Amino acid sequence: MDVFKFLSKSSKRTAVPPLQKLPSAGPVTNPQLFGHESDGQQAEQEKRSRKRKRGQVLEDKAAQLPAEIDFFGGVPQVGGKKRQSKVDREAHTDGEAAPLPVYGTTVELENGSDDSPEPYDEDECKRILRSHKLKIVVLEDFAQKSGEVPKKKLKKRKKEEELSGKEKKKEGKSQLFPPPLTSFAQLTTRYGINRRLADNVKEQGYKMPTEVQLGALPLLLGGKQQKSLPHASVLAADVDLLTVAPTGSGKTIAFLIPIIDSLLSKSESKGEPSEGPRAVVIAPTRELASQIVNEARKLSKGTGIKAALMKKGMEVIERAQDDTPQEHLTSSEDEEDGASDSGEDWKMVRRTKPKRRQAERVKAAILVATPLALLNAIKHSNGTISSLPSIRHLVLDEADVLLDPLFRDQTLSIWNACTNPHLCVGLWSATMGSNIDALTLSTLNTRWATLSSSRSNTPLPPRPPLLRLVVGLKDSALPTITHKLIYAATEQGKLLGLRQLLHPTSLPSNPNTPSLRPPFLIFTQTIPRAMALHSELRYDIPPEAGGSSRIAVLHASLGSAARASTLARFRAGDIWVLITTDLLSRGLDFRGLNGVVNYDVPTSAAAYVHRVGRTGRAGREGGVAVTFYTSEDVPHVRGVANVIRASEEMGGGGGGGGKGSGSGVEKWLLDALPVPSRRDKQRLKRRGVEARRAGAEGKKGGGGNVRISTKSGYERRLEGRKRGARMGSARRKGEEGRVKEAMSESEFEGFDA
Structure with missing residues (x-):
């Protein structure tokens, strides 16, 4: 019995505290990653929200729409008549939620006359993106440098470069304000993605996109938009995207949907390979790579696009019989060759008679791997790295770790091995320093210079621009924790x-x-x-x-x-x-x-x-x-x-x-x-x-302060003395076996730091 609880017990009945709201119980605030509420729960919430006092005026129907439909508010009206675009009426006839008109589209009034004003112009999209704390910046637009500049005198050229440099410093990085994605239904109506892919997205319960999906999907699917949009030169083609978004915001879905849709559209065209990896996703750990594969398989179900996890023994390139890394040799093959586990004979046999088992060739279109596993698969026995010309999409998930000194050489080797001139690169993470921007830009320039020198006779396609998307504050934790x-x-x-x-x-x-x-x-x-x-x-x-x-x-x-x-x-x-x-x-x-x-x-x-x-x-x-x-x-x-x-x-x-x-x-x-x-x-x-760190307490002494143990220092000293006495006695008798036995009989007291 706790005496302090008994003495502090009051005669008054204390109120029972409310039940704690836990992430593992109860409805979720965002239905994207964890399913959604049932229709009955939604109807009950709508009834509660529609309760009003006596005499209160009924609200407009537009104000009662869900957030994912009435994302921008009411549609502007002209002359008391509601303007509705042709795309909206077609969507309403299908029984689906009407997508928001993209700015740049013509709007048709009910009387049949066409009108060119835009219901949601760039200023409106700018306001919406800023309200969701989205910032899209063009780090480098390589299209501006593609045209040839006529030769001029050096003095005039230097003056122009100095003036342009000053203007760039004043202007800073140019921002983009693409039309945001307000519903996953707009992936079909606005961007025309594959119908089976859209059904898989709907089957997973994705309805309302998160902030990173709201801003990233229009950029990655921008090639399917109309050319009349602002910044059409940037959004009409593929882009290289560097994304910084909070943890748990759905970044995996944001880069998988465009990749699968692009692979489906490219597979229909001629000249594209039907087997082998065409998209590579690099992750720092095997657990994360396995999770990405599971999400990719859910989204690509029934489409013919396969996703595979890179495992030991799998091959990506064709190898000769004598080009076998040591990872493919098994112990049974070594025994057949008569090799032993010690001496120079084993090394000589392993060098001169390499036998390799039948390795599995990767046939999946999407390959997810850790850096070292993929690098070993494309590296030859002489140390050279084979190129991967079929890769059109490269994604670095947790890019700040992959470009850290621990993984940087491996990641850059894989990046430079992708020699396809149409390669699109995506870097995704919740934390990303400014050094990643400079490293990404330098790697893109170096890779493009290498491609230009190797293909001097054939012209290269236009370089995709490098964009950066930041959601909220960089390097910040979630405010809901x-x-x-x-x-x-x-x-x-x-x-x-x-x-x-x-x-x-x-x-x-x-x-x-x-x-x-x-x-x-x-x-x-x-x-x-x-x-x-x-x-x-x-x-x-x-x-x-x-x-x-x-x-x-x-x-x-x-x-x-x-x-x-x-x-x-x-x-x-x-x-x-x-x-x-x-x-x-x-x-x-x-x-x-x-x-x-x-x-x-x-x-x-x-x-x-x-x-x-x-x-x-x-x-x-x-x-x-x-x-x-x-x-x-x-x-x-x-x-x-x-x-x-x-x-x-x-x-x-x-x-x-x-x-x-x-x-x-x-x-x-x-x-x-x-x-x-x-x-x-x-x-x-x-x-x-x-x-x-391991061994630190032996160097500095006082290791009891960093040891994970419930025993006091006095108890550890007594045990140490007893253990030392037993070991000294055994050593004096010259029995080395008893020394090890005495050490093993000592009671376990936790690992050293």
Whole structure:
């Protein structure tokens, strides 16, 4: 019995706090990613919204339309008669929602006369795009440089270049304001996509597009628009798009729909290959690549377009018999050759008599792979990389990681291997620095110069322009998440705080503050720390609730089958708490994930944005992000605090963690945190907190502060003395076998940092 609860118990009956709104329960705010409400629920909500007081005037029917239909408001009227375009009347006759007229189309009045004024001009589209916080910028329009300039005198030419440079600095980057996509039904009526693809989109329950789809789909499908649109020279052809959009906003659907539609239209034309990859999607992890393949198969069902995941042993190019990388050799073939596992004879046999198994050739039109897997598939045994002339679409998902020094060489090698002059490139991520823009532009210029030199006799097609689409604020977390930054002082304090989240003993003081409930993710800095934390929490859930089967660990050291099985169990709800590293921090979509716990502080602000983006996806509210930090993290935590503060201000909480749900970062704390230098940021991003790395405690001493263990320092010292006495006794007797036995008999006390 808790004495403090008994003494503080009041005679008055306390009000029961309202049920918490969780991402895993209840209707969703955005129906795109997680289905939609039933017709009965929608009708009930419409009845409630139509309730009015006695004597209240009936509202206009146009005001009662759903948001996805009445997106722009009422249509302008002339002379008391409603103007309606011909496209609108045809859509109404089909029984579908009328699409909004595209500016540049002629409008026909009811009396039969034609009128040229545009019902939704560029100013109206500009207002709508800005209201949804969409900004589309032309980073480089290569069409302006394609024409030949006559030779002039050097002085005049220098003066003109100086004047043009000054004008460019004043004007800045030119912006685009294409007609936004207000409904997925407009993909057929306005852009004329494949009918089967449109049916698949409708079957998946996609009705109202999110902001990134509202702005990206008109750009990627712009070649099917009318030539009379503003910026027709930019939108009439294919474009290279660099997109920055929040996590969980539907970026995968935004780049898959145009790719599948383009492959379907190109397959009907002559001269296009019917087999082999024509679109490549690069993802940093195998889990994210598998998720993209599943979405692509749903959208391409019944169209004849296949999507495949790159696996070990698959081939993309034709190889000679003697051109076999070591990945294709099996142990059984080595045994047949008489090779052993040691000595130079094994190396000589492997070099002189390479035998390869029958590899599977990729026949799917869409190939999704990680950088290293695809690079090994197109690399020859002599180190050269084969070209991929059939690739017309290249997508870099999580482009900031793929162009990071860890994956940059692999990604650029694949990019340069795509030698098709009609290649369209797309870079997508939730966080993207300004260096990515410069790197993308330089890579495009280098690749185009290489193509021009190799094809001196044949003229190249016009270069597609490079556009950038930014949704909301760059490098910002979702405002629908409640952020909590908790100081735990030491590693033991973090472990105690995590156990309090698993076993809450009291209700929150503020009933409006969401609390963390399973299922949720726990992120650590390294793999040994993830394994040690799993060992500590393995039996914290009682057997009545499932016991140790409800907590699991997932990291890169596990096999692909074990990783896939653990991830499937977590998606199915069999696992409630999943401990992992940054392996699952990007791109993965978990339905109904209630929260995220940063047991170790992320190595950068971008890493924090991606970690907490696993919850609160597709506009869902109620997600919780808890971040523990200790005295070792104080010099590095300011970046995370700035992201939390910006998210709170964007959500209207004013320091309330989004939606006014409690304070995440106070102003005094933000002012007191030290500002890290640029060098410190780079070191932290590259190596993390040094005190938590493997072997750090042996170098600096005092490793008990960074060890994940519930034992006190006194208990560990006693055990260390006993273990040292046993090992010294065995060493004195000269029994080396007993030394190992004494070490193995020591009680497990967690992995070192």
